[in-house]
Amino acid sequence: MSKASVPITGETVCADFNHVRAVLHYTKAAHSLGLWRSEQVVIERFLTDKSARLLEAGCGAGRVALGLAQLGYAEIVGFDFATELVEQAESLARERAVTNVHFAHADATTLAAQGKLNGNMPQKCTRAAPSTCNLIGDKRTEWVRAESFDGALFMFNGLMQIPGRENRRSALRGLHALARKGAPLIFTTHDRNDEAAERRHWKRQAEIWAAGKQDPALVEFGDRYFIDDDDYRVFMHLPDRAEIVEDLAATGWTLEFDEMRRRLAVELKPVRDFSDECRFWVARK
Numbered sequence: 001m002s003k004a005s006v007p008i009t010g011e012t013v014c015a016d017f018n019h020v021r022a023v024l025h026y027t028k029a030a031h032s033l034g035l036w037r038s039e040q041v042v043i044e045r046f047l048t049d050k051s052a053r054l055l056e057a058g059c060g061a062g063r064v065a066l067g068l069a070q071l072g073y074a075e076i077v078g079f080d081f082a083t084e085l086v087e088q089a090e091s092l093a094r095e096r097a098v099t100n101v102h103f104a105h106a107d108a109t110t111l112a113a114q115g116k117l118n119g120n121m122p123q124k125c126t127r128a129a130p131s132t133c134n135l136i137g138d139k140r141t142e143w144v145r146a147e148s149f150d151g152a153l154f155m156f157n158g159l160m161q162i163p164g165r166e167n168r169r170s171a172l173r174g175l176h177a178l179a180r181k182g183a184p185l186i187f188t189t190h191d192r193n194d195e196a197a198e199r200r201h202w203k204r205q206a207e208i209w210a211a212g213k214q215d216p217a218l219v220e221f222g223d224r225y226f227i228d229d230d231d232y233r234v235f236m237h238l239p240d241r242a243e244i245v246e247d248l249a250a251t252g253w254t255l256e257f258d259e260m261r262r263r264l265a266v267e268l269k270p271v272r273d274f275s276d277e278c279r280f281w282v283a284r285k
């Protein structure tokens with residue numbers, strides 16, 4: 001149970017990711033873990049053309065974006081709303097002399113706000129002025145245009161760390177607007193119906209919500225707000241499969257593939273320690 005007495009917002013989540021303990025956790029993973037086997041399997045299966053220009057939402061400290069460069073993809077733009085993580089990603093790219101990955105600062109929920117492709121940052125989570133946080137207007141990424149990406153990714157459940165279903169749908173719409181026709185969107189989520197113990201847990205939670213006794217920090221049924229093993233706060237929405245199917249359909253994406261991670265690859269222990277089981281999703285514009 002969290003201490004917050006009002007529902008979590010994007011600003012809370014952004015501040016949590018900018019916290020030094022979260023920054024250390026994701027920076028360590030970017031330096032030492034790289035892509036998971038399952039990520040590589042799905043990415044190479046659905047992004048067969050290595051000349052692709054890819055967009056990674058929620059890039060964090062660069063674990064996936066730099067992994068994509070290592071796989072040989074031509075150009076990658078990674079963006080995140082947590083400035084501290086973006087700085088770590090940029091620093092790792094410099095350290096590795098990677099020149100085809102660009103990092104930007106933007107909020108995934110406002111990429112397509114009012115029909116325009118820009119991102120207005122939640123003020124409280126920026127160190128720089130909010131005007132530097134516009135993905136399209138960012139001086140380093142001026143060339144980011146609608147329908148210009150051959151693929152989009154939102155890995156390691158980042159999409160589910162956006163509080164509020166309508167906000168998650170906004171992010172899906174924004175990525176849709178930036179992707180060219182035919183481009184795949186690859187992302188992962190938990191699946192709260194996957195295991196018997198989880199189903200029991202969520203059955204109890206449903207009773208708590210029905211009685212109006214849920215944690216006031218939570219926005220919707222399926223949300224969790226907890227302290228991770230590395231001692232930083234995590235907001236996570238755990239959907240069921242039907243919810244994601246509906247959200248993809250509502251935002252213009254066509255579902256092409258979904259599968260639990262354990263059926264795609266056997267992950268090494270450091271990856272299992274870093275991350276729980278999840279469901280991979282691939283949808284097409």
Ligand SMILES: C[S@@+](CC[C@H](N)C(=O)[O-])C[C@H]1O[C@@H](n2cnc3c(N)ncnc32)[C@H](O)[C@@H]1O
Pocket residue numbers: 010013014017026029030057058059060061062063064079080081082085106107108109155156157158159161162
């Ligand atoms: C679980 S972390 C994954 C980081 C990195 N992709 C990795 O796999 O190591 C999720 C990331 O999504 C970012 N994120 C969450 N909501 C976001 C939003 N609305 N806009 C941009 N980034 C967001 C967080 O700041 C965080 O870096």
